Amino acid sequence: MRATLIHGPRDIRVEDCPDPVLLADTDALVKVTAACVCGSDLWPYRGVNAIPKPRRIGHEFIGVVTDVGNKVSKLKAGDFVVAPWANSCGNCPQCRNGVQVACEHRAVWGGNDENGLPVDGGQGEAVRVPNADGTLVPVPGVTEPDEALAKSLLALSDVMGTGHHAALGAKVAPGRSVVVVGDGAVGLSGVLAAKRLGATRIIAMSRHADRAALAREFGATDVVAERGEEAAAKVRELLGGVLADSVLECVGTAESLGQALASTRPGGAIGFVGVPHGEDPLPLYELFSKNISVAGGAASTREYLPELLEDVLAGKINPGLVFDTVMPLDQAPEAYRAMDERRSIKVMLVP
Numbered sequence: 001m002r003a004t005l006i007h008g009p010r011d012i013r014v015e016d017c018p019d020p021v022l023l024a025d026t027d028a029l030v031k032v033t034a035a036c037v038c039g040s041d042l043w044p045y046r047g048v049n050a051i052p053k054p055r056r057i058g059h060e061f062i063g064v065v066t067d068v069g070n071k072v073s074k075l076k077a078g079d080f081v082v083a084p085w086a087n088s089c090g091n092c093p094q095c096r097n098g099v100q101v102a103c104e105h106r107a108v109w110g111g112n113d114e115n116g117l118p119v120d121g122g123q124g125e126a127v128r129v130p131n132a133d134g135t136l137v138p139v140p141g142v143t144e145p146d147e148a149l150a151k152s153l154l155a156l157s158d159v160m161g162t163g164h165h166a167a168l169g170a171k172v173a174p175g176r177s178v179v180v181v182g183d184g185a186v187g188l189s190g191v192l193a194a195k196r197l198g199a200t201r202i203i204a205m206s207r208h209a210d211r212a213a214l215a216r217e218f219g220a221t222d223v224v225a226e227r228g229e230e231a232a233a234k235v236r237e238l239l240g241g242v243l244a245d246s247v248l249e250c251v252g253t254a255e256s257l258g259q260a261l262a263s264t265r266p267g268g269a270i271g272f273v274g275v276p277h278g279e280d281p282l283p284l285y286e287l288f289s290k291n292i293s294v295a296g297g298a299a300s301t302r303e304y305l306p307e308l309l310e311d312v313l314a315g316k317i318n319p320g321l322v323f324d325t326v327m328p329l330d331q332a333p334e335a336y337r338a339m340d341e342r343r344s345i346k347v348m349l350v351p
Contacts (some may be wrong), residue, residue: 002351003124004332007054009047010340012333017056019126023117025071028132030081033149033209035061035123035349036323037182037335038085038158040275045336048277058108058123059085060157062150065136066126066171080143081136082309083122083129084302087110087157090134100300103133115228123332125351138304139313151320151348152312155189159346160308160319161301162273163250167197169295170246170269174189174198177239179263180220183211184249185322185346186273188218189246192319194309195219203235203244205259211345227255232262244268250295252276265294272296323348 003017020029035058042100043049044057065079073182075081086136087107088100095103107113107130110121121125129135137146145153154158163186172178178194185205194202195218204215212223224234236243243265249257252274258268261283273296289292325344327335328351333348 001126002329004057005054006044006051006057008051008266010045010058012045012057013257016132017124020126022067022069024113024130025069026131026133028065028072028075028129028136029067030061030063030083030127030129030136031066032061032063032064032122032125032351034154035329035351037155037332037339037347037349040338042336042340043275043277046230047209054123056121058121059109061122061127062153062157063127068132072132075136075138079138079165080145081138082153082156082160082305083127083136084305086298086300086302087131087135087333088137088302089130089131095134098300098303100302101298101341102132103131107131120194123329123349125329130251135302137302138307139309146325148318150321151323152318153320154312154348155319155322156301156305156308156312158301159185159189159322161304162190162299163248163301164304164308166190166248166250166271166273166296166299167193167246169269169273170248171269171293172197172199172246174200176245177201177202177203178249179205179244179260180215180250181205181234181247181256181260181263182213183208184250187250188214188247188322188345189319191213191215191220191279192218192251194248194316195315198245201239202239205231210324214345217321223236227249227259231259232341234258235263238323246271248273250274255276257282261286261292266290266292267292269295273299289330312351322346326350
């Protein structure tokens with residue numbers, strides 16, 4: 001089969017790799033119908049994260065189950081499934097408490113399972129899925145989704161659930177004002193999540209016309225292009241002299257968290273889901289003195305998938321609009337370049 005590997009900074013290759021096989025009774029094999037490049041994939045691509053040796057890459061995919069192990073009871077060949085970005089067993093205390101990202105038996109896409117056996121990356125033609133019952137989510141009534149539905153299902157594997165996680169961390173609710181820092185796929189999904197949770201005033205921070213337009217389509221009432229204190233002042237102006245009740249931080253840098261703090265009113269809440277990079281910028285005294293709540297982290301999208309899937313299938317939300325580009329799998333190197341250069345919001349790869 002064909003699969004994507006990262007060899008080093010800005011060195012993405014699609015190569016011939018062994019077809020996956022069942023290695024454990026709890027495995028499933030999935031024929032991938034669509035995968036994608038994540039913003040977090042760009043960190044190793046840019047050389048921010050070390051790449052000691054070539055490895056498979058990709059942690060978001062949808063597809064059809066082709067075979068299952070003897071102990072898999074919730075899936076069968078022919079099921080169309082969504083694979084959350086974090087593999088999880090579904091049975092350990094963390095999984096039962098809805099924190100599947102901290103699963104005691106978690107396998108890593110493009111890495112290994114708990115027994116040291118190799119696991120395929122999502123950006124390929126097929127994947128061996130450890131912990132299949134606890135990880136994969138079947139899509140009822142769907143066997144071959146059209147492109148629009150495929151995009152929304154793929155968004156549920158990571159970005160939509162992550163945006164929802166940020167909104168929950170920021171205590172988004174009807175009547176609360178919201179600021180979203182970050183106009184990538186996660187930030188835009190955060191706008192949609194805030195709208196879904198009932199927020200009526202949603203301020204998206206963006207300097208890019210295409211992303212600002214999608215933010216408005218997702219429910220943003222205002223777009224702020226300024227940065228730093230100028231942006232905070234603009235938020236205060238838009239909200240009638242106060243800062244935001246809820247702020248979603250969807251980037252992961254010191255600058256973005258600083259922007260989130262500058263935009264949050266005393267007593268407000270920040271939901272952070274950007275993968276942290278660089279220095280730790282969390283100023284405890286400022287949080288203490290202003291009584292600002294901070295919650296978030298890596299999103300357990302498996303926990304949110306059932307309710308979000310229901311809304312997608314009912315046509316209530318269309319998170320797949322974040323995919324503004326579709327490319328064949330063999331063009332994965334160009335997909336990375338397009339996202340790195342901000343020519344695309346998010347690229348869907350089709351094997």
